[in-house]
Amino acid sequence: LAKTTQPISMDSYEGQEVNITCSHNNIATNDYITWYQQFPSQGPRFIIQGYKTKVTNEVASLFIPADRKSSTLSLPRVSLSDTAVYYCLVEKGYSTLTFGKGTMLLVSP
């Protein structure tokens, strides 16, 4: 399983763009990069998934450089409700997932 490293915590203010970077130096050719969000006392929720370059949906963008050894989750104009733990996962399709510690994002007024 590819191991990931991401910051333990980040602070931001409402309206700012937040970028959370995840390192995955030993990513394999068939691995996908997936981000989940988890609020307290709830299960994680899928945010975005990508393989290379850039992926954007209504919630976030995911930037993946050509070497794929890192990825950056970008949350535009965060609000207080974006306060949560964000997990970066690197796994092959249809395998078990290892969630790790994630990044605790705290958004302040």
Add this chain to the structure above:
Amino acid sequence: EADIYQTPRYLVIGTGKKITLECSQTMGHDKMYWYQQDPGMELHLIHYSYGVNSTEKGDLSSESTVSRIRTEHFPLTLESARPSHTSQYLCASSSPGQGMSKNIQYFGAGTRLSVL
């Protein structure tokens, strides 16, 4: 929105009792999972299933057992609950995915178990 349901949401029970945590999904997903998570801590995979009659142990050893008699149902059982079993239990399901969507897991709301 994913359709995966866990009951009960909260359970307070005495030591030695047998309990079953229910998990059902209506998406027809083959693969299902149980995770254990203490407050502020990592999720740990304790059981998973590839499909009917398939059960596997996860990364974290657990005294619980699971069964998969129907595709949509994946209950977790503790034969004799102990205070060390106090935790949140999260159920999830996934399908192989199509195109660029690979192995996206959909989670239930969880069961918070307290054993006194």
